[in-house]
Amino acid sequence: MGIDELDGRIIVLLAREPRIGVLEMSRRLGVARGTAQARLDRLQSNGVIRGFGPQVDPAALGYPVTAFATLQIRQGQGPDVRAHLATVPEVLELHTTTGGGDMLCRLVARSNADLQRVIDRVVGFDGIVRASTAIVMENPVPLRIIPLVEQAAEDSVRS
Amino acid sequence: MGIDELDGRIIVLLAREPRIGVLEMSRRLGVARGTAQARLDRLQSNGVIRGFGPQVDPAALGYPVTAFATLQIRQGQGPDVRAHLATVPEVLELHTTTGGGDMLCRLVARSNADLQRVIDRVVGFDGIVRASTAIVMENPVPLRIIPLVEQAAEDSVRS
DNA sequence: CGTACGACTGAACACATTGTTCAGCGAAGA
DNA sequence: TCTTCGCTGAACAATGTGTTCAGTCGTACG
Numbered sequence: 001m002g003i004d005e006l007d008g009r010i011i012v013l014l015a016r017e018p019r020i021g022v023l024e025m026s027r028r029l030g031v032a033r034g035t036a037q038a039r040l041d042r043l044q045s046n047g048v049i050r051g052f053g054p055q056v057d058p059a060a061l062g063y064p065v066t067a068f069a070t071l072q073i074r075q076g077q078g079p080d081v082r083a084h085l086a087t088v089p090e091v092l093e094l095h096t097t098t099g100g101g102d103m104l105c106r107l108v109a110r111s112n113a114d115l116q117r118v119i120d121r122v123v124g125f126d127g128i129v130r131a132s133t134a135i136v137m138e139n140p141v142p143l144r145i146i147p148l149v150e151q152a153a154e155d156s157v158r159s
Numbered sequence: 160m161g162i163d164e165l166d167g168r169i170i171v172l173l174a175r176e177p178r179i180g181v182l183e184m185s186r187r188l189g190v191a192r193g194t195a196q197a198r199l200d201r202l203q204s205n206g207v208i209r210g211f212g213p214q215v216d217p218a219a220l221g222y223p224v225t226a227f228a229t230l231q232i233r234q235g236q237g238p239d240v241r242a243h244l245a246t247v248p249e250v251l252e253l254h255t256t257t258g259g260g261d262m263l264c265r266l267v268a269r270s271n272a273d274l275q276r277v278i279d280r281v282v283g284f285d286g287i288v289r290a291s292t293a294i295v296m297e298n299p300v301p302l303r304i305i306p307l308v309e310q311a312a313e314d315s316v317r318s
Numbered sequence: 319c320g321t322a323c324g325a326c327t328g329a330a331c332a333c334a335t336t337g338t339t340c341a342g343c344g345a346a347g348a
Numbered sequence: 349t350c351t352t353c354g355c356t357g358a359a360c361a362a363t364g365t366g367t368t369c370a371g372t373c374g375t376a377c378g
Binding site for chain 4: 320322325327328331338339340341342345348
Binding site for chain 1: 205218222225227251255296301
């Protein structure tokens, strides 16, 4: 577990220019191609890099509204609620959190009006006692990982 | 704005097997290579596909604890708080939401004990009045986009 | 002190894919 | 009818891939 400095450089480089291949990568890093390839393979089998799936922008798909909903679940209904939420395409993400068996989910919708439809569909299920929704206005820090990768790489240097 | 059925198949295919190239993609989709390439280029310049950055697992980096923190901000301190949070590597994401100028941020930490350090760093800033944190226990629905893409693609068929 | 091991290098090879361009085709719209 | 647009199928040189090899280096261990 953990990554070293070269691993960190690989991830940062890939994050900045995802389309480059192993050969170009090895050139930029100043290492042999085999090294770059071995490191990349290791990072993937380690699970550090899960994959290179396309990053799709929901807004460009016609879903410009994002919201977070906190759900309160009736005792023992957790599994059912999860299964229910998994069937709703507009539920992009679901977490169970501390604090009375609550859940937090990320929603998207076509408009504020459409958000009502989504929420109705989300909470239109028996096991959900209460829902409180916060609509996202701005996203000053979009989902990012590079600073954390750099932090983790620096930590490894100290060893 | 919006995607058609072929676009949807391209995105889903890429999400399932990100490593395939344009040629292999065109074979699976049953279209000419030029078509696949043109569609992919268009999706990217449209902004529908933002990129193909590596999906890094914070847990594998040594940060297995995730939490969501709701922050209450002092009037007019929003910009300063944003700048502050952007400097914290463990802040993976930050949104401003409806409800009294609040913010919601996603945090990671090396352990529950380490989370205290992260939170202290996050809230150790003048403009933050109050913070309430929910620790993530399970993640029944990891961040996903495929169901939404399929929904959007189906919607386009009806036109 | 010597050895075994793991990681890295630099090279080679056949093969597949990429970027690019071309002419032709069919459907939709002016 | 004519034009435009997207798709097809093909070709080309250039580049990258998967794979393998022998050789080097530093370190941990006997």
